[in-house]
Structures are given as structure tokens and as C-alpha cells.
Amino acid sequence: MVTNITNLGRSGLSDWLVQRASAIVLALYTLFIVGYLLFSPGLDYATWSGLFAQTWMRIFSLLAFVSLAAHAWVGLWTVTTDYIKPTGIRVAAQSIIILAIFVFLVWGIQVLWGA
Amino acid sequence: MSMLQVSLYRYNPETDSAPYMEEFQVDTQGRDIMVLDVLHMVKEQDNGLAFRRSCREGVCGSDGMNMNGKNGLACITPLSEVVKKGKLTLRPLPGLPVIRDLVVDMGLFYKQYERIQPYLQNDNPAPAIERLQSPEDRDKLDGLYECILCACCSTSCPSFWWNPDKFVGPAGLLQAYRFLADSRDEATRERLAELEDPFSVFRCRGIMNCVAVCPKGLNPTRAIGKIREMLLANAT
Numbered sequence: 001m002v003t004n005i006t007n008l009g010r011s012g013l014s015d016w017l018v019q020r021a022s023a024i025v026l027a028l029y030t031l032f033i034v035g036y037l038l039f040s041p042g043l044d045y046a047t048w049s050g051l052f053a054q055t056w057m058r059i060f061s062l063l064a065f066v067s068l069a070a071h072a073w074v075g076l077w078t079v080t081t082d083y084i085k086p087t088g089i090r091v092a093a094q095s096i097i098i099l100a101i102f103v104f105l106v107w108g109i110q111v112l113w114g115a
Numbered sequence: 116m117s118m119l120q121v122s123l124y125r126y127n128p129e130t131d132s133a134p135y136m137e138e139f140q141v142d143t144q145g146r147d148i149m150v151l152d153v154l155h156m157v158k159e160q161d162n163g164l165a166f167r168r169s170c171r172e173g174v175c176g177s178d179g180m181n182m183n184g185k186n187g188l189a190c191i192t193p194l195s196e197v198v199k200k201g202k203l204t205l206r207p208l209p210g211l212p213v214i215r216d217l218v219v220d221m222g223l224f225y226k227q228y229e230r231i232q233p234y235l236q237n238d239n240p241a242p243a244i245e246r247l248q249s250p251e252d253r254d255k256l257d258g259l260y261e262c263i264l265c266a267c268c269s270t271s272c273p274s275f276w277w278n279p280d281k282f283v284g285p286a287g288l289l290q291a292y293r294f295l296a297d298s299r300d301e302a303t304r305e306r307l308a309e310l311e312d313p314f315s316v317f318r319c320r321g322i323m324n325c326v327a328v329c330p331k332g333l334n335p336t337r338a339i340g341k342i343r344e345m346l347l348a349n350a351t
Contacts, residue, residue, distance in 0.1 A: 001308070001309050001310075001311075001312050002281045002312040002313070002314040002315055003312070004313050004314070007313050010318065011311055011312065012311055012312045012313035012314065012315070013311045013317070013343075013346050013347065013350055014272060014316035014350075015313055015317065015348070017319050020238070054127070078313075078318075081278070081313075081314075082274075082277045082278070083277070084268075087215075098325065
């Protein structure tokens with residue numbers, strides 16, 4: 001057993017499952033957005049804004065944001081533990097990554113739910 | 116005369132400040148001999164050359180090395196399989212400390228093997244004759260027990276290169292599953308608990324270098340997938 005405290009779920013198993021589940025959500029969201037843009041020629045602001053005004057789209061988008069945040073945390077945490085060997089620099093990099101993910105998540109929610 | 120150019124990794128910590136590659140010419144007389152035979156011919160030219168070998172038939176796992184960029188056992192790898200453009204480059208197994216020339220320190224590799232407790236654990240009193248197993252249960256061990264611990268797989272794995280102290284590595288995980296899959300072993304829960312952290316099993320990224328190099332044709336990636344399935348079944 002190797003102890004870790006800066007990974008998302010404190011357990012490799014939960015990180016692994018979160019990584020896969022979030023990947024599916026992100027794949028579906030990407031397919032949906034790309035498909036929507038392809039099949040909506042002459043898209044204007046009102047339609048685009050209308051899409052995001054609907055509750056199901058807000059739920060779907062928020063789910064995608066949270067999935068992206070979790071996916072990025074698990075993935076980038078793995079990269080830092082593979083390649084950054086000095087503890088001080090690694091913990092600093094992990095802190096910056098986690099802070100950035102938090103900022104982007106809150107910012108994304110504000111864009112989605114804000115006025 | 117048909118000369119083969121052999122490029123050899125040389126390092127003697129007592130006299131060399133850094134490793135270097137040394138060129139040798141070996142007369143193979145056009146025969147498709149094994150890489151190990153070539154090494155013996157080179158040793159006739161320079162008897163200071165150090166490499167490990169024992170059974171010379173792919174059973175002991177002593178002569179794992181990197182041949183033209185791919186890990187394998189020198190004794191069962193014919194020249195026709197590895198030589199490109201009349202040149203053979205031999206290096207020690209990657210990622211482990213070099214003791215001398217082609218000899219590496221396998222300490223970390225064995226430490227990870229030891230960690231998975233590679234022995235049957237069963238606290239019930241042993242029966243008078245032996246612990247029986249159905250033929251179906253015995254079949255589950257095929258493709259697992261044949262490992263000879265040559266380290267070709269673990270030393271071809273980038274995850275093991277970066278974290279050899281934390282990631283068990285394909286060889287160790289194949290053996291971990293060998294005991295998890297054994298119907299006679301009763302320590303399944305304890306074994307799984309030791310493996311669920313982010314490194315021991317989950318540092319595997321599934322690139323399957325281990326499968327590509329295994330001289331016994333085993334599949335550690337499949338075993339790792341089975342361990343993940345067991346962990347998931349146990350924890351959800």
C-alpha cells in the first residue's frame with residue numbers, strides 16, 4: 001500500500017473509476033456540442049442562449065464541468081507524480097493545478113448560471 | 116566469413132567514469148545463432164565482458180537484456196529476429212542500476228515481487244494429503260504461473276521506470292493475480308487492500324509493452340485488468 005494525499009479520491013481505485021466515468025461524460029458532451037454546431041447553420045445568439053437557458057442543458061453542462069475538473073485533477077496529478085521528483089516543486093505544482101481547477105470550475109458555473 | 120557488427124554497452128564502475136558503447140566484429144559464419152552465442156564469441160575477444168546466463172534455453176530467465184531496442188532473453192532470440200542491417204546493439208535492461216556491462220541490480224524488481232507476497236496463504240489446517248483444486252480452478256492459473264521473473268516486462272514499462280519503488284510492475288502484478296486467482300488462497304481481501312492505492316496497480320497505463328516483450332508469451336496487461344475488476348467488485 002502506497003499512501004497518497006493529494007490525489008482526488010485518496011484511492012487509486014476511485015480515481016480510476018472517476019477518470020473513466022468522467023471521460024464518458026466528456027465524450028458525450030463533446031459529441032453533442034460538435035453535433036449541435038454542425039447541424040445548426042446560421043446559429044444566432046438567441047438560439048445559442050436559448051439552448052443554455054434550458055434546465056437539462058444546464059445540468060448537462062454542469063455535469064461536464066465537474067467531470068472536466070475531476071478528470072483534469074486525476075490526470076495532472078498522475079503527470080506530476082511521474083515527472084516531478086523534488087517534493088517541494090511537486091506539491092507546489094499540485095497546489096497550483098488544484099487551485100486552477102477550482103477557479104475554472106467556479107468561473108464556469110458563474111458563466112453557466114449567471115445573469 | 117560473415118561478420119556481424121556488435122555494439123555493446125560497457126561499464127565498469129571501478130575503471131570507467133561513465134558508460135560507453137564498444138564495437139566488436141563477430142564471425143557468425145552465416146549461421147542464425149542465438150544472441151547469447153554471439154555474446155560468448157565477444158567474450159572470447161574480451162574476457163572482461165560481464166553478463167548473466169545460466170540455462171541457455173529460456174528457462175532460468177538470467178539473460179534478459181535489451182537487443183536492438185527490445186527486451187528479451189538472449190539465449191532464445193535468434194539473430195534473424197533482431198539484427199537489422201548487419202548490426203546488433205546490446206544494452207542492459209533499461210531502468211535498473213547497472214552493476215557492470217550487461218549486469219543490472221535487480222533489487223527493486225525483487226522488492227516489488229516480495230511486496231505482493233508470492234506464496235499461498237491459507238490458515239486452515241492442511242489436509243492429510245494435499246489441498247485439492249478442481250481442474251477448472253487449476254485452469255485459471257494457466258498463463259500466470261509460467262513467469263520466470265526475467266524482468267523483461269517490468270524494465271520495458273515506463274510506469275516502472277518512473278516509479279519503481281511504488282508501482283509493482285507487470286511481473287509482480289502477474290504474480291499478484293496468480294495468487295488472487297488461486298482457489299486455495301484465502302488472503303484475497305488482504306491482497307486487494309494492499310493494491311488499491313494510486314500506484315501499485317493503477318499506475319499501469321495499459322500501453323502493453325510488457326505483452327510485446329514477454330519471452331514466455333504471457334499477458335500481464337490482462338492480469339492487471341482482472342485485478343482491477345476484482346478491486347471494483349470488492350469496493351462497489
